[in-house]
Amino acid sequence: MSPFLSRLPYLLLFPVFLLATACVTETQTTTPRMKFSETAVISVQDPYSKIKKGSTIAWLPDAVMFYKDERMKNAPVRDLLEEEISKNIKAKNLQMVESVNGARYAVAYTAALESALDDTAIIRRFGLLPGNTQIPKGDANVEKGNLIVYIFDNRNNEVVWRSAAQVGVRFDMPMEERQARIRRILGEMFMTLDVVE
Numbered sequence: 001m002s003p004f005l006s007r008l009p010y011l012l013l014f015p016v017f018l019l020a021t022a023c024v025t026e027t028q029t030t031t032p033r034m035k036f037s038e039t040a041v042i043s044v045q046d047p048y049s050k051i052k053k054g055s056t057i058a059w060l061p062d063a064v065m066f067y068k069d070e071r072m073k074n075a076p077v078r079d080l081l082e083e084e085i086s087k088n089i090k091a092k093n094l095q096m097v098e099s100v101n102g103a104r105y106a107v108a109y110t111a112a113l114e115s116a117l118d119d120t121a122i123i124r125r126f127g128l129l130p131g132n133t134q135i136p137k138g139d140a141n142v143e144k145g146n147l148i149v150y151i152f153d154n155r156n157n158e159v160v161w162r163s164a165a166q167v168g169v170r171f172d173m174p175m176e177e178r179q180a181r182i183r184r185i186l187g188e189m190f191m192t193l194d195v196v197e
Helices: 003-022 077-091 119-126 175-190
Strands: 039-045 056-059 105-113 142-153 158-170
Touching: 039 175, 077 105, 077 175, 119 142, 119 158, 142 175, 158 175
Parallel strands: 056 105
Antiparallel strands: 039 158, 105 142, 142 158
16 A cells, blocks of 8 residues: 555545634624714814913803703703803813903803704704714603804904704703713813813
């Protein structure tokens, strides 16, 4: 018998051996479905207008638009919004002053539920839309809420930064939870405001 034929059974078993050692059982854990944030935020800042630390900024009352809703009558949302906007402005090392006259910048906001200000109106008026699609439909206790904050340059009355957020507003939310949520949303919005030395 030739040496090749005597080794033939081993040569035929070699590919089987390779396949057997190449097959390794590996346990893989599947990740849960992708979780989307309950808040959608979008911001735009004029790249040619540098907001410097220490600049003065004041409320522009004529541009503040808060759409009241009877379902929210027991929640002091307007006061919370203005308090948190002021805190975030100060955290950016901008100096809040009383009068818009003489201030370098002015700040204002618009807050409304979708029934008062829908997506089409937001995109038409403000030119940006977060597009939050995570709001449950058919729940009378929840409605999409919109918040747009903008900063004007008082020298030319142009908007130098604007940010919009959309979130599902629960009418029965406890006050502490609502306050924490407003704080978090405005924190996310103001993170996008670039202030330079």
